[in-house]
Amino acid sequence: MEFKIFYHDIFERHLVPIGHPERPDRIINLNKLIKNLFPNQIQKIKSQKVIKNILKVHTKEYIKNLFNLKPENDILQIDADTYISLNSLKAAETAVCGIIQAVDFVMKTNNSKSFVCSRPPGHHAEPDKAMGFCIFSNAAIGAKYALDTYNLKKVAVLDFDVHHGNGTQSFFEKNQKNLIFASTHEMPLFPGTGYKEETGLGNIINEPIAPSLDGKSFLKIWQNKILPKIEYYNPELLILSAGFDAHKDDTISSINLKSEDYLDLTEMICKFANQNCDGRIVSILEGGYNLDALTESVKLHLQSLLSSV
Numbered sequence: 132m133e134f135k136i137f138y139h140d141i142f143e144r145h146l147v148p149i150g151h152p153e154r155p156d157r158i159i160n161l162n163k164l165i166k167n168l169f170p171n172q173i174q175k176i177k178s179q180k181v182i183k184n185i186l187k188v189h190t191k192e193y194i195k196n197l198f199n200l201k202p203e204n205d206i207l208q209i210d211a212d213t214y215i216s217l218n219s220l221k222a223a224e225t226a227v228c229g230i231i232q233a234v235d236f237v238m239k240t241n242n243s244k245s246f247v248c249s250r251p252p253g254h255h256a257e258p259d260k261a262m263g264f265c266i267f268s269n270a271a272i273g274a275k276y277a278l279d280t281y282n283l284k285k286v287a288v289l290d291f292d293v294h295h296g297n298g299t300q301s302f303f304e305k306n307q308k309n310l311i312f313a314s315t316h317e318m319p320l321f322p323g324t325g326y327k328e329e330t331g332l333g334n335i336i337n338e339p340i341a342p343s344l345d346g347k348s349f350l351k352i353w354q355n356k357i358l359p360k361i362e363y364y365n366p367e368l369l370i371l372s373a374g375f376d377a378h379k380d381d382t383i384s385s386i387n388l389k390s391e392d393y394l395d396l397t398e399m400i401c402k403f404a405n406q407n408c409d410g411r412i413v414s415i416l417e418g419g420y421n422l423d424a425l426t427e428s429v430k431l432h433l434q435s436l437l438s439s440v
Contacts, residue, residue, distance in 0.1 A: 132240065132241070132242040133243045134243065134244045134246075134436055134440045135174045135236055135243075135245045135246075136245070136246045136433065137174050137175075137229040138165060138173055138175060138176065139225050139249070141222045141225050142158045142162075142222050142225070142226070142250045145215075145216065145219045146206055146214075146216035148206055151214070152264075153251065153420070155250075157250060157420070157422065158249075160422055160425070161416070161426065164429065164430055165248060168430065168433075172437065176232060178225070178228060179232075181224055181227045181228055182224075184227060184231060184272055185227060185267055188258060188267075188271045188272050189256075189258050189259070189267065190258055190259045193258070193260060197209075197215075197261075198220065200215060200220075202216050210262050210263070212263065213261045213262060213264055219266065222249075222251065223266040223267050224267075226247065226250070226251070226253070227267055227273075229247045229249055230247050230269055230276075231272075231276055233245035233246075233247050233273070234276055234277045234280075235280075237412065237413055238277065238280075241410060242440055243440060244404075244410065244411070244413075244414070246373075246414045246415075246433055247269075247413065247414070248416055249269070249415065249416055250416065251266050252264055252265050252269070252374075252416065253265045253267055253268050253272075253372075254294075254297075255296070255298045255322060256269075257301045258302055262322065263294065263297075263321065268298045268299060268302060270290070270296070270299050270371075270372045271298065271299045271310075273415065274370050275302075275307070275310065277370075277413075278309055281368075283309075283367045285309055285311060285364050286309070286311070286368045286370065287312075287361050287364060287366035287368070287369055287370070288311065288312050288313070288370045288372060289314075289371050290312065290313065290314040290316070290371075290372035291315055291396060292314075292316065292372055293320065293383070293384040293418065294316055294320060294374070294376070294384075294418065295337070296316075296372050296417075297322045297324040297325070299312050300312050300325070304329070304332060304335050305332075307332075308332040308333070308334050310334060311334050311336070311361065311364050313335075313338075314336070314337055314372075315339075315340055315353065316338075317339070317341075317386050318341070320384065320385075325339055338356055338357060340352065342386070343385055343387060344386050344387065346387065346388045346395075349377070349386070349388060349396075350395055350396060350399070353396060353399060354399060362403070362407060367409070368408055369408060369412045369413070370413045370414075370415065371400065371415065372415060373414045373415060373416055373417055373432060374416075374417035375418065375419030375428040376417075376418035376419050378390065378419070378424040378425075378428060380423065381419065381424055383420050390424065390428045390431055393428045393431055394431035394432070394434070397431070397435035397436060401439035402439070405439065410440065416429070
């Protein structure tokens with residue numbers, strides 16, 4: 132039983148235009164947090180070749196076009212709100228390295244949990260395009276890697292970012308029936324997907340939530356709707372798309388969660404994992420754009436993951 136936080140300072144060097152919500156300060160603050168409060172749990176991500184893992188989710192044409200870009204000292208726009216700079220693709224690849232290493236870690240010891248403290252985020256990146264600050268579909272890549280490498284029957288991605296993880300769903304819903312995706316997300320809100328009727332191959336669970344929803348109601352949805360449905364699939368690993376932008380202080384959304392709600396949600400998911408899938412959780416940072424709210428919420432998330440092992 133162990134908990135590790137996978138980190139790397141390369142994530143601080145993925146640059147975006149001034150005023151962009153997904154700015155380096157997000158990870159700078161979180162790196163300070165984990166070094167100060169969780170020094171014994173830190174594991175620096177090791178470099179490894181991951182292009183074959185990325186290509187299991189993304190098209191060859193998309194990857195070829197990405198790596199043909201030459202930002203050098205400029206910041207290039209590749210989507211309406213997605214940018215790359217000189218170190219961005221290295222950061223995105225390192226995030227995938229971290230996710231693969233986190234999966235390996237939790238699969239080798241029962242009741243182990245991990246957190247990948249990375250950026251850019253991933254759950255909007257579709258197989259053939261970048262989108263919504265995201266370059267590689269991190270959770271999908273991790274889930275596919277776990278399924279193939281460890282011969283698992285089911286892997287579930289639980290997405291509590293305030294935005295719908297259209298990229299994860301896009302990969303899962305076509306021919307990946309052993310990968311389960313469950314999401315709560317504000318609606319209407321970017322990217323405009325995630326209706327309850329979107330069920331894929333029977334492996335997609337969407338629970339849209341209305342603007343101004345409070346924490347108590349949010350937690351009830353996870354307790355009474357999401358987790359009972361996930362239990363039916365009997366997953367052997369949970370991957371969390373851990374977004375913290377449903378916080379009441381985050382101006383990118385209208386949901387009214389408090390930092391403590393993320394503690395309660397994490398405890399709920401950890402209890403579920405300990406009872407149903409040998410405690411195995413890989414949590415991956417997604418959104419969260421108010422620096423104070425993000426730092427406090429992630430701190431409570433990490434404390435809950437640590438206390439559950």
